[in-house]
Amino acid sequence: MHITSPTKYALMIMMALLATLLLATGAHAHNIADGDAAFVAGNAGVAVFPFIYLGAKHMVTGYDHLLFLAGVVFFLSRPAQIIQYVTLFALGHSITLIVGVLADIHANAYLIDAVIALSVVYKALENMGALNGLGRWHPDTRLAVLVFGLFHGCGLATSLQELELHPDGLIINLISFNIGVEIGQIIGLSLIVAAFSLWRQHPSFERTAFISNAVLMSAGFMLLIYQLTAWQLAS
Numbered sequence: 444m445h446i447t448s449p450t451k452y453a454l455m456i457m458m459a460l461l462a463t464l465l466l467a468t469g470a471h472a473h474n475i476a477d478g479d480a481a482f483v484a485g486n487a488g489v490a491v492f493p494f495i496y497l498g499a500k501h502m503v504t505g506y507d508h509l510l511f512l513a514g515v516v517f518f519l520s521r522p523a524q525i526i527q528y529v530t531l532f533a534l535g536h537s538i539t540l541i542v543g544v545l546a547d548i549h550a551n552a553y554l555i556d557a558v559i560a561l562s563v564v565y566k567a568l569e570n571m572g573a574l575n576g577l578g579r580w581h582p583d584t585r586l587a588v589l590v591f592g593l594f595h596g597c598g599l600a601t602s603l604q605e606l607e608l609h610p611d612g613l614i615i616n617l618i619s620f621n622i623g624v625e626i627g628q629i630i631g632l633s634l635i636v637a638a639f640s641l642w643r644q645h646p647s648f649e650r651t652a653f654i655s656n657a658v659l660m661s662a663g664f665m666l667l668i669y670q671l672t673a674w675q676l677a678s
Contacts, residue, residue: 483603489612491619498623501602502631507559507666508595509631514566514659515588516636517652520643528588529632535592536599537621543600544608544617552601553674559598560670562591563663570656599624 479497486493502508515532519525542548565587568574574581603620642648 483606483608486616487609487611489615491615494616494619495623495626498620498625499627499630500623501599501620502624502627505627507556507563507598508628509635510563510659510662510666511559511566511591511595512628512632513635514563514570514656516632516639517566517570517656517659520640525632525636528585529628531585531589532592532595533625533628535589535594536596536624539593539596540599540603540621540624541617543597544603545614547604548600549604550597550601551674552598552605553670553677555594555597555601557667557670557674558594559591560663560666562594563666564660565591565663567656567660567663571653571660 479500482493483497512529512532515528516525519528543550569584569587603617608616
């Protein structure tokens with residue numbers, strides 16, 4: 444059977460979303476690799492570039508963050524719109540990441556990740572038009588992105604808190620990590636936006652937008668079930 448180029452774009456994006464489910468079954472969403480964790484736990488003093496690298500790596504491999512961003516920019520084609528929404532998301536997760544670590548505010552990592560999974564479900568449902576019937580009760584899209592950004596930042600904070608960061612150079616290292624997160628977000632988002640831009644040039648985008656968001660929603664539900672199951676097993 445011949446597969447047209449437009450359909451290939453849709454299938455490639457859908458397969459990328461499904462691939463995240465395989466990652467979800469193998470590791471906690473916010474775990475830091477053992478080698479990186481050992482460095483962070485043993486580091487004393489300012490280490491700007493290593494923490495920038497860790498932040499970027501964490502975001503690029505953070506499939507839950509990338510899935511949410513994919514949902515956010517799915518129907519956004521104008522650069523100004525993309526910048527606006529991504530800035531709101533970045534503002535949200537930057538606030539709770541920095542405040543959460545500095546103020547030593549602890550939250551259950553599994554439950555936070557469950558909310559992050561729900562953010563993916565929410566954005567997919569919104570893209571599918573499932574929330575249109577809510578009328579004036581429909582959440583403001585920009586506000587929702589900001590609020591979910593706060594939860595994504597809590598997830599980043601819980602990841603770092605598990606490593607017992609050394610107080611020497613903490614503020615600078617934390618800011619460096621957050622800068623790295625933004626760099627990783629730009630890298631991941633650039634790839635997503637490029638793929639969607641190519642896809643939108645073909646009629647298949649309109650035909651497969653609904654099913655693609657259904658896949659995105661399924662990925663969110665899978666992540667939600669995984670995190671809630673892990674939370675129960677850890678209790």
